[in-house]
Amino acid sequence: MTNLATRNLKAASLWAFIVLIFVLVPVLSTSSYQVNLACHVLIWSLFAVSFNMLWGVTGMLSLGQALYYGLGAYSVGLMVDHLGRQWYLPAMGLGVLAAAALALLLGLLVIRVGGVYFTMLTLAFAQLGWQITFKWYDFTGGDDGIQGIIPPGILESGTVYYYFVLAVVMLSIWVLKRMAFSPFGLVLRCVQQNPDRVRFLGRRVRRNQLRVYVISSLFSALAGSLMAGVDGSIHTDMLFWTTSGEVILMSVLGGINQFFGPFVGATVIILIEDLVGARTEYWSLIIGIIIMVIVLVFPKGVVGEAMRAKSLLTRTGAGR
Amino acid sequence: MDASFLLTQFISGLTMATLLFLVASGLTLIFGVGNVFNFAHGSFYMLGAYFGYQFVSVWSTNFWIALLLSGVCVGLFGMLAEFAFLRRIYGRANEGGFQILLTYAFILIIDDLVKLTWGAEYKSLPRPAGFGGAIQLGDIFIPTYNLLIIAIGMIVVVAAWWVLSHTRPGQVARAAAVDREIVSVLGVNVPMTMTLVFGIATALGGMAGALAAPLRTVTPGAGIEVIIDSLIVVVLGGMGNFWGAWFGALLIGEVNAFAVAVVPQWATLFSFLVMVVVLIFKPEGLFAARKVRKV
Numbered sequence: 001m002t003n004l005a006t007r008n009l010k011a012a013s014l015w016a017f018i019v020l021i022f023v024l025v026p027v028l029s030t031s032s033y034q035v036n037l038a039c040h041v042l043i044w045s046l047f048a049v050s051f052n053m054l055w056g057v058t059g060m061l062s063l064g065q066a067l068y069y070g071l072g073a074y075s076v077g078l079m080v081d082h083l084g085r086q087w088y089l090p091a092m093g094l095g096v097l098a099a100a101a102l103a104l105l106l107g108l109l110v111i112r113v114g115g116v117y118f119t120m121l122t123l124a125f126a127q128l129g130w131q132i133t134f135k136w137y138d139f140t141g142g143d144d145g146i147q148g149i150i151p152p153g154i155l156e157s158g159t160v161y162y163y164f165v166l167a168v169v170m171l172s173i174w175v176l177k178r179m180a181f182s183p184f185g186l187v188l189r190c191v192q193q194n195p196d197r198v199r200f201l202g203r204r205v206r207r208n209q210l211r212v213y214v215i216s217s218l219f220s221a222l223a224g225s226l227m228a229g230v231d232g233s234i235h236t237d238m239l240f241w242t243t244s245g246e247v248i249l250m251s252v253l254g255g256i257n258q259f260f261g262p263f264v265g266a267t268v269i270i271l272i273e274d275l276v277g278a279r280t281e282y283w284s285l286i287i288g289i290i291i292m293v294i295v296l297v298f299p300k301g302v303v304g305e306a307m308r309a310k311s312l313l314t315r316t317g318a319g320r
Numbered sequence: 321m322d323a324s325f326l327l328t329q330f331i332s333g334l335t336m337a338t339l340l341f342l343v344a345s346g347l348t349l350i351f352g353v354g355n356v357f358n359f360a361h362g363s364f365y366m367l368g369a370y371f372g373y374q375f376v377s378v379w380s381t382n383f384w385i386a387l388l389l390s391g392v393c394v395g396l397f398g399m400l401a402e403f404a405f406l407r408r409i410y411g412r413a414n415e416g417g418f419q420i421l422l423t424y425a426f427i428l429i430i431d432d433l434v435k436l437t438w439g440a441e442y443k444s445l446p447r448p449a450g451f452g453g454a455i456q457l458g459d460i461f462i463p464t465y466n467l468l469i470i471a472i473g474m475i476v477v478v479a480a481w482w483v484l485s486h487t488r489p490g491q492v493a494r495a496a497a498v499d500r501e502i503v504s505v506l507g508v509n510v511p512m513t514m515t516l517v518f519g520i521a522t523a524l525g526g527m528a529g530a531l532a533a534p535l536r537t538v539t540p541g542a543g544i545e546v547i548i549d550s551l552i553v554v555v556l557g558g559m560g561n562f563w564g565a566w567f568g569a570l571l572i573g574e575v576n577a578f579a580v581a582v583v584p585q586w587a588t589l590f591s592f593l594v595m596v597v598v599l600i601f602k603p604e605g606l607f608a609a610r611k612v613r614k615v
Contacts, residue, residue: 061416113603116357119416120555121599127548128592135585241548245424248417256414282436288428295422296408 022166026159035162039230041270042169043223048250048262049173050219055248056256057180058212059192060111063244064122067129068099068217070239072224074133077146077234085152092225099221100214107213111206123241130239145235149228165226172219173263179215180259188212253294255301264302324460329577335466335535337573338473342528343546344553344565345480346521352497352560354514356406357419360426361525362547368394368526369533369542370434373443383448387530394526399519401426406518407511427543434540445533469531476524477566484562493517497560552595558605567606 025038047069054060075095079087110121133140140146155161179185187208190198195205228234237243246269247262254265272290276283298305347361368390375386405426409418446452447465454461484490496503496510504510529542536542553572557564572591579587598606 055414055417059414061414061420063420109600109603116351116355116416116559117555117604119357119420120551120559121603124552124555124592124595124599128589128596131589131592135589242424245420249421249424252417252421256417282432284428285432285436288425288432291421291425291428292405295418295425296405299409299412299418 019166019170022170023163026162032158035158036230037270037274039162039165040227041267042165043226043230044247044250044266044270045263046169046172046226047220047223048247048254048266049176049259050216050223051247052251052256052259052262053176053180053188053212053219054216056251056261057185057192058188058209060209060213061119061248062122062213062216063119063241063248064124064126065217065220065247066239066241066243067122067126068103068220069224069227069243070129070133070234070236071095071099071102072221072226073228073234073238074140074146074224075221076225076228077149078140080149080228081141081146085150088149088152088155088229092222095225096218096221100218103214103217104210107210107217111209111213123244126239126244127241130236130241133239134236140236143236145233147233149232149234151229155229161229165230168222168226172222176215176219177259184208184211249291249294251301252299253301255304255307258301258303258307261301261303268302324458325581327457328460328462329581330574331462331466331470333574333577334570335469335573336576337569338470339528339532340546340549340553340573341566341569342473342476342531343525344550344557344569345477345562346524347550348554348557348560348562348565349493349521350518351554352562353493353517354410356410356518357416357423358518358521359420359423359547360401360430360543361522361550362543362545363427363430364394364398364522364525364543365529365532365546366434366538366540366543367397367430368529369445369538370438370443370529371526372530372533373438373445373538376445377443387527390530391523391527394529395519395523398522398526399515401522402515402518407515431540431543440540443533443538445530445538447534465534469535472531476527480520480524481562489513489516549591552591556595556598556605558607561605561607564605564607 022038022042026035029035029038047065051062051065054062054065072092072095075098076088076091079091079094106125110118110125113121134142136142150156151161151164155164180188187198187203190201190203191205191208198205198208224238227238247266250265250269251262252265253268254263255261273283273287276286280286294301300308343361343365347358350356350358350361371390371393372386375381375389376383381389406419406422409415409422412418448468451465451468454463455467482490484494492503492508492513493516496508496513500510549572553568554565555568556571557566557568571594575590575594576587579590
């Protein structure tokens with residue numbers, strides 16, 4: 001009993017520590033650029049964690065989550081652009097709803113097939129979305145993207161918007177974590193490990209897969225809609241398949257078997273990209289080599305390796 | 321919509337289909353034998369185009385020799401990539417994601433290596449001697465180079481089919497696609513077979529790149545466009561299915577050629593639409609691969 005209580009306390013204090021660091025960022029930072037970077041970290045973390053609900057937890061490797069991320073961003077961008085700034089927050093809600101509806105519709109199609117077919121289908125639909133956004137110049141601005149998306153009211157200030165992002169992201173991640181460790185989350189893990197047995201136990205595999213697909217897509221869209229206000233501009237690249245690849249990378253780097261892995265992965269990747277991008281023209285070569293090293297040498301990810309190191313240390317320490 | 325218009329578009333669609341098939345057949349072969357999805361396949365195609373440029377435009381090699389050499393060089397590159405890197409992740413849990421990441425890393429690295437070696441500006445390749453003109457057929461002109469591509473494509477297809485079905489390495493590769501364990505128990509070095517298959521597949525892609533270079537410009541971004549189209553072709557035909565890829569390439573090539581002529585702005589959408597329609601009715605492709613035995 002006390003053991004459980006201490007463990008809860010430990011987890012809670014870790015949470016509080018992470019939140020505290022992010023709360024302090026605007027206070028300690030020396031430039032608005034650093035706050036902006038922290039915003040990117042938070043939003044990508046939400047995107048990566050919601051993606052990992054699909055892959056790491058349920059075993060559904062989607063290469064098309066950029067579709068929902070972009071949908072969230074474009075619903076905000078388009079509504080602010082066409083209707084005005086006061087529509088910013090309603091647009092976020094609408095984007096999330098639209099993503100949920102689209103995910104439900106597409107989900108019915110794509111979860112019929114498993115494994116690599118699922119991956120390819122999600123990729124195909126996302127690329128279709130990218131093509132439409134790219135070509136429909138009159139409506140979406142095509143390759144130009146949309147500029148000048150400024151959040152309304154007090155959110156216009158960078159610092160206030162940062163705290164808004166922090167609150168939304170932390171709340172979402174908390175909800176996702178509750179979900180991942182709920183009975184529903186357990187069923188999802190079982191779906192990954194042994195779908196047949198899930199059926200024997202009287203649970204529906206497809207329905208649970210559809211649920212998590214919709215949930216993941218919905219939070220991806222939320223991340224996208226938050227991103228629209230960070231730099232004030234959005235671009236079709238947000239829907240491109242490399243964006244979907246990026247969250248896979250973040251998840252792997254952090255560790256796909258840990259809930260907070262993708263969070264750590266997103267943080268590290270954003271910081272690396274920032275460092276590399278500022279220093280060399282050949283950033284894709286550097287990133288490519290980094291990906292290779294991660295995949296070949298550290299497949300468990302940062303959090304995974306840390307856990308292993310910790311268990312090794314405690315084992316020798318206890319003499320077990 | 322007169323006959324000459326239809327014929328012109330048909331030939332141009334056939335040209336595109338041939339190039340697509342050369343890339344997609346390699347992709348589907350690698351998938352069939354090793355269950356690997358090589359996202360970097362388009363990059364090997366691009367590499368082939370650059371090798372072609374290097375041999376023909378810089379070292380003024382004969383076009384035909386250059387074509388062969390480009391294929392061989394790219395094939396060697398592919399074998400190296402498989403042998404040194406890809407091989408290490410086979411059989412890992414959640415292998416799919418790692419495959420995507422590793423081959424994505426190949427794309428990034430090859431892209432920048434190409435930029436470092438040849439620069440970022442567009443390159444072009446002249447058509448080979450004797451194939452610069454066009455044949456007149458009634459009131460339409462068909463470029464001889466397009467006919468050449470189609471002919472070479474047919475030869476390669478038949479050759480690849482013959483190798484796969486009538487030679488021992490081909491039979492081993494097909495057997496390995498069905499059951500790796502049994503084949504390796506029979507004394508075949510399955511990992512080496514996979515490296516070889518990877519080499520042949522990337523060589524086909526590289527040759528396609530060199531062949532396409534005189535028609536399209538050679539740019540560092542060429543790989544990405546090709547891989548998406550090839551992916552559609554492979555998914556349409558049923559992954560791992562050689563003739564399925566052939567049919568898929570034909571379908572996508574022709575759909576594209578006619579869409580470009582009728583609704584130019586939205587042409588690229590049509591290949592996706594075809595795929596979506598097919599997949600709604602046949603989620604595993606038109607010619608689904610044999611059901612893999614579940615262990």
